[in-house]
Amino acid sequence: MTPQRLQRLRATLARRQPDLSVIMDGVHKPHNIAAVVRTCDAVGVLELHAALPDNRARNTVSTALGSQRWVNVHEHHCGEDAIRHVQSLGMQVLAAHWSEHAVPYREVDYTRPTALLLGTERTGVDDISAAAADRHVIIPMMGMVSSFNVSVAAAIILAEACEQRRAAGLYQQSRLNQQQYRDTFFKWAYPKLAEHCRRFGVPYPELREDGEIANPGRFNFQLSEAIRAGQTS
Numbered sequence: 001m002t003p004q005r006l007q008r009l010r011a012t013l014a015r016r017q018p019d020l021s022v023i024m025d026g027v028h029k030p031h032n033i034a035a036v037v038r039t040c041d042a043v044g045v046l047e048l049h050a051a052l053p054d055n056r057a058r059n060t061v062s063t064a065l066g067s068q069r070w071v072n073v074h075e076h077h078c079g080e081d082a083i084r085h086v087q088s089l090g091m092q093v094l095a096a097h098w099s100e101h102a103v104p105y106r107e108v109d110y111t112r113p114t115a116l117l118l119g120t121e122r123t124g125v126d127d128i129s130a131a132a133a134d135r136h137v138i139i140p141m142m143g144m145v146s147s148f149n150v151s152v153a154a155a156i157i158l159a160e161a162c163e164q165r166r167a168a169g170l171y172q173q174s175r176l177n178q179q180q181y182r183d184t185f186f187k188w189a190y191p192k193l194a195e196h197c198r199r200f201g202v203p204y205p206e207l208r209e210d211g212e213i214a215n216p217g218r219f220n221f222q223l224s225e226a227i228r229a230g231q232t233s
Helices: 003-014 030-043 058-066 079-088 127-132 150-167 178-189 191-200 216-232
Strands: 017-025 045-051 072-076 092-096 114-118 135-138
Touching (some): 017 030, 017 150, 030 045, 045 079, 072 079, 079 127, 092 127, 092 150, 114 150, 178 191, 191 216
Parallel strands (some): 017 045, 017 114, 045 072, 092 114
């Protein structure tokens, strides 16, 4: 771990927002998924929630989400489950969805705990998820088309959320609890080891201030034993 990499990881992690999230409900095109996750990383989103499409695109979507490294992805059975989950954490759910009650996206307070709900590429947010959301937001359109691509809409709205939070000072100091910080740092710094730990049920090791594993011999032994037990079971 070089000092430069350590500094970059810590600085990025310190700006992560534990109460700003995105729900992708049925988004199924890999390039849209990648674009949304890239935007999430850019504005400091820590957790993304996804309800995968129930069709042949499901495996492709799962693979695309699994390749993401800088944003934690959580899969849900359906959009309503994802919405209820983030609402239980105290977040307002804003559906990018036109309705009689929708308001322009800039009229919302994004410094509150917030999750942005995005629907499918073809039909947008479905009626069930729209009803479960707390508010509906729209991006005013000035041309002939009625809406932006889902990844573009996400970028526009999340950029507004980022600016409001920046102005409120929410990026100036780390807002993660100690466990979130430690776990996320290890996954970023040691992605392959983190995957082995997850797969074989080994706790993440303690790290030194310089980012290195505090007791590599003990950790390697624990991981090796867990892998051996997994292979023989």
